[in-house]
Amino acid sequence: MKSIFVIAYDLNPRLGSEAGKACLWVRELSRRYQLLVMVDKRHEADIHSEDFPNVEFEFVDCSFWGSSVLLKLKAYFISHYLFILTSLNFLKNNFDKAHFDCVHFLTPSSFYTYALWLPQLSIPYIVGPLGGGLMTPIEFGVVEYVKAFPRSVIYTVVRNSPFLRKFFEESRCVIVGTEQLKAMLPILRRGKYRVLFDTCVDMEMFSRSVQRWSNFTVILYAARLERSKGILLLLEAFSEIASRHDVTLTILGDGSLRDKVRELVLKLKLGDKVRLCGAVSRDTVIDHMFASDIFCLPSLREPGGVAVLEAMACGLPVVTTDYGGPAVSVDAEVGVKIPICKKDVYIKELALACEELIVNVDKRIAMGKAARERVEACYSRNYIGGEIYDLYDECL
Known part of the structure; x- marks a missing residue:
């Protein structure tokens, strides 16, 4: 049975949205593969309340001085980025002890998290499913559109990030939820994108x-x-x-x-x-x-x-x-x-x-x-x- 190293900042069997979606992915993957899943520590109690065959969890404490301020500012991507770096460091330190056939960046699903520098991986990796990227239509009012304008600026900057392009180019596959999101992301030379509307229910x-x-x-x-x-x-x-x-x-x-x-x-x-x-x-x-x-x-x-x-x-x-x-x-x-x-x-x-x-x-x-x-x-x-x-x- 092949082993997959899964990075999932949000994963929780008792929640919906991104955390619940990640839980469904892990349950499906565990039917065929042995998984080691990195998860934010705040989900630990809920995860331990259920059974996950073929899955081992490592919980990462992402709290640090100033983290509460970042949450109030909605600068979630910084916590996401630090979580990913911590997970990859764990992978590096434990690679001799456990061989992984693939790394899967499952969550966070926000694609702009990957626009910052990430270390080069020596094993295959998959990114996604990515979500987000939608803008509030201007038809709903100028005020709402203006409030969403900073998001538009961030997306434009991210889309042109050399780190994002490099990270996606070197992956085996980048999973995106819709054709609309795919159109927003960088055009890759190797045709890495796979559109999969993965939102589903049990x-x-x-x-x-x-x-x-x-x-x-x-x-x-x-x-x-x-x-x-x-x-x-x-x-x-x-x-x-x-x-x-x-x-x-x-x-x-x-x-x-x-x-x-x-x-x-x-x-x-x-x-x-x-x-x-x-x-x-x-x-x-x-x-x-x-x-x-x-x-x-x-x-x-x-x-x-x-x-x-x-x-x-x-x-x-x-x-x-x-x-x-x-x-x-x-x-x-x-x-x-x-x-x-x-x-x-x-x-x-x-x-x-x-x-x-x-x-x-x-x-x-x-x-x-x-x-x-x-x-x-x-x-x-x-x-x-x-x-x-x-x-x-x-x-x-």
């Missing part, structure tokens, strides 16, 4: 029966309370239809807009129609998905969209933005995608899409059934696992 987690909690139609939002997730757009759209239907909106998640969301709920007089639950566990999110009727994530920047796929796996029709990951995973049979347009038009279209599913129960149920079937056929762990094995067969 269908075993979504095999329970539906449990309805209310006689009302329930719209569910489950994401961080940030502008990029479209929570304020959703509240504006919901206010246009709330008075006309027996419908409620459940909001799961926390973030920098927590107080703004509360204020807007009061301003729009939605107090009896909106339920703010705050941050909850992943199991609780899934419970709410099974108890809801419609999943709505009007994200302005969603590279993958794990929450969208999880909602589909629970049999929910989806209302989302025709941009990023959901533009790939959601089709007309399973949900409604709102095209990029001006903010006021988007809000009206979002309200109409939700209202259509509230009124047309048969359509809603049919879409939910098709959504689960689509996830099982195209975005399940088993399906993506086959794609991962094919990729590794090519690279090793």
Whole structure:
């Protein structure tokens, strides 16, 4: 059995997003390979709570003086970079003790982390799946676009980094989630990129029966309370239809807009129609998905969209933005995608899409059934696992 050295800053079986995705990759790879996985120490307790056959973990403490300041400044890439350097140093010091056939830079998935200098490796390595790279469309307003402008500048600088190009060129493969992200990255001479929409779900987690909690139609939002997730757009759209239907909106998640969301709920007089639950566990999110009727994530920047796929796996029709990951995973049979347009038009279209599913129960149920079937056929762990094995067969 071949041995793989995996670098995974974020990996956690109890979390979604990047950490949950990395966990699925490790579980799939461990079916064929022996893994040594480097992980940030803050995930240690959750990892030890579950069984990982053929996997050994090494936990790295990335906390240092000033690290809390960097987190407040959202300079995550510095912690990511130091974690990678620490992991590679461990590999160097232990190479005589354990032979590895490959190194896989699994997370962080943000490609700009790799734009700084990294030591040259003497063994094959794979990078990705990389995510991110999406910009907030200017159609949603100049203010939002200007706020995202620094991100655009950083991406431009990163794209031209000689370190990034060299690191990618010398890899066996660079996995990217979408063609859109691939177009943003440097053009490589050796055709290293492999597009793999790797966002997937473990269908075993979504095999329970539906449990309805209310006689009302329930719209569910489950994401961080940030502008990029479209929570304020959703509240504006919901206010246009709330008075006309027996419908409620459940909001799961926390973030920098927590107080703004509360204020807007009061301003729009939605107090009896909106339920703010705050941050909850992943199991609780899934419970709410099974108890809801419609999943709505009007994200302005969603590279993958794990929450969208999880909602589909629970049999929910989806209302989302025709941009990023959901533009790939959601089709007309399973949900409604709102095209990029001006903010006021988007809000009206979002309200109409939700209202259509509230009124047309048969359509809603049919879409939910098709959504689960689509996830099982195209975005399940088993399906993506086959794609991962094919990729590794090519690279090793």
